[in-house]
Amino acid sequence: xxxxxxxxxxxxxxxxxxxxxxxxxxxxxxxxxxxxxxxxxxxxxxxxxxxxxxxxxxxxxxxxxxxxxxxxxxxxxxxxxxxxxxxxxxxxxxxxxxxxxxxxxxxxxxxxxxxxxxxxxxxxxxxxxxxxxxxxxxxxxxxxxxxxxxxxxxxxxxxxxxxxxxxxxxxxxxxxxxxxxxxxxxxxxxxxxxxxxxxxxxxxxxxxxxxxx
Numbered sequence: 001x002x003x004x005x006x007x008x009x010x011x012x013x014x015x016x017x018x019x020x021x022x023x024x025x026x027x028x029x030x031x032x033x034x035x036x037x038x039x040x041x042x043x044x045x046x047x048x049x050x051x052x053x054x055x056x057x058x059x060x061x062x063x064x065x066x067x068x069x070x071x072x073x074x075x076x077x078x079x080x081x082x083x084x085x086x087x088x089x090x091x092x093x094x095x096x097x098x099x100x101x102x103x104x105x106x107x108x109x110x111x112x113x114x115x116x117x118x119x120x121x122x123x124x125x126x127x128x129x130x131x132x133x134x135x136x137x138x139x140x141x142x143x144x145x146x147x148x149x150x151x152x153x154x155x156x157x158x159x160x161x162x163x164x165x166x167x168x169x170x171x172x173x174x175x176x177x178x179x180x181x182x183x184x185x186x187x188x189x190x191x192x193x194x195x196x197x198x199x200x201x202x203x204x205x206x207x208x209x210x211x212x213x
Contacts, residue, residue, distance in 0.1 A: 022206050023084050025061040027073055027113070028091035028127075031162060032064025034191075036180050041188035046195045047202060054199070058206055061085070069095045070109035077113045081120045087209035088122050089202065090114070091162055093129035093146070094184075100135060103142040110146060114154040124156040125205040127198065130163075157205055165197025166190055 026032050026044055034042020044062040051058045063080045065072060073092045081088065090113055096106045110126070117124045128147035131140040151158035166186065167175040176183070178190030186194060 021057045021059050022086050022209050023059045023061065024087045024089060024202070024205065024209065025063045025080050025085045026089040026091070027077065027080055028064040028089070029068040029072075029095055030064065030066035030185060031094060032089075032091050033062065033066050034064070035066050035185050036182075037188055037191070041191060043191055043194065046191050047199065050195050050199045051202065051206070054203060056203060056206055064091075067095060068092065069099070069101065070106045070113070074109040074112040074116075077116045081116060081122055085120075085122055087124070087205045088117055089125045089127060089205065090117075090156075091127040091129075093143075094162075097129065097131045097135075097143065103131075103139065103146060106143065107146045107150065110150055111153075114150055114156060117156075118154060123205055123208040124154065125159060125201055126151045126154075126156045127159045127162050127201075130161055157201060157208070159198055159201040162194065162198070165193040165195075 026047075028043075032043050034044065039045060042062075044060055044064070048058070048060045051060065063076075065076075070092045073090070090110070092110065092113075093106055114124055114126070126147055128144075131143040133140055147160075148158055150156070163186075166178050178186055178193060180187050
């Protein structure tokens, strides 16, 4: 780590005390940026509020760019990793799937992002994306495998799916009610579900970043 944080005490449901604010950059696409929502309803503002409610002293930076692919993330990761950034959430790949990009290309781009974080000494939470079945089983298997395999290779935290929180009840109709009219982006209530699901993983990222592990 480029910044050593001392005297950090972690309580069971949050952080009892921290010597210095932990800075986390959320590198992503429109899902991170907050497409179609007013600012306070987006992923980053809602995650900030969730983390604060857990007592975590975190500065969460919105590094989401609508329409970005893994190639776009790889192109801008170097200037996202400023010296004050302690950790990074990586949530990219949805636009690769929408464009039918070769999974090998997506893998190489995500690998480059994680390699840049490794070199910078920045802890990472890699958030998985899943391909639909319309490209065939081989495409889906190759794409879905990217995230757990790269997380293991780089020692990053891994959350299985950005959208996992939307279908907690196993009811497709209920999940659709949490999406905007385009069927791609979550509405404000959907973001809340996503944040509740991913929040514990982000807390683990903050803990890792603070301890410099």
